Amino acid sequence: MWEEFKKFALKGNVLDLAVGVVIGGAFGKIVTSLVNDIIMPIFGLLFGGVDFSTLTYPAGAGEEGLKYGAFIQSVVDFFIIAFSIFLFIRLINRFKRKKEVVEEQKEEIKSDAKEELLTEIRDLLKAQAKADER
Template identity: 65%
Template sequence: MFKEFKEFAMKGNVLDLAVGVVIGGAFGKIVTSLVNDIIMPIIGALTGGINFTYLKFVIKEAGGGKEALTLNYGNFIQNIIDFLIVSFSIFLFIKLINKLKREKKVEVVKVEVKPSEEVLLLQEIRDLLKNREV
């Protein structure tokens, strides 16, 4: 059983996946910081300082030692905005990486090689023989 697990864990795809998860987690922190620390303050300034997180609809008021029953739709809106910003940021990042990959490609130049005199002579003989047979 240990041998099977070792073979499974050492497959290239599993290692690639592990590296992807670790890098993805680190990238997620960067994107979250971008959203929370840079983009959301700008959106807040553009919308007049509205913080969607605290928007809610009160279903039942607090009373008798119980908390109010609320529908926190603002938090839902905030999560949608976060998702859109994160997905757009990832899209731009992937687009940048693909652009860098395309720039690295080596351009293949076609070089036309002129046939030697012997080859030209053989081609001429071939063509004469074709015309003779007809």
């Protein structure tokens, strides 16, 4: 069982996933800081200094109440994080497409050279066949 577990844990996909989780956690901290320290203060200034996280609705005597402001803050955080990840993935895909185009161009050049060489060989064989007929 131990050997089977080692094979599973050391597979490339599992290691890639682990690296992705660690990087994703770090990226999440960056985005959270971006939201809390930069975007929300600007958003608050635009809307009259409202801090969503402190908004509550009293639920009864002595209770904290419903913290709907924290929910609004979480929704805003989610959309900003989702948009940030979208932009990041879009940037990565753009670089991949450029790399693929360059590789395709290199492949076309190689294909053209091969076709040219094969055409020359064909022409030489035809010329040799004509010379043999004479």
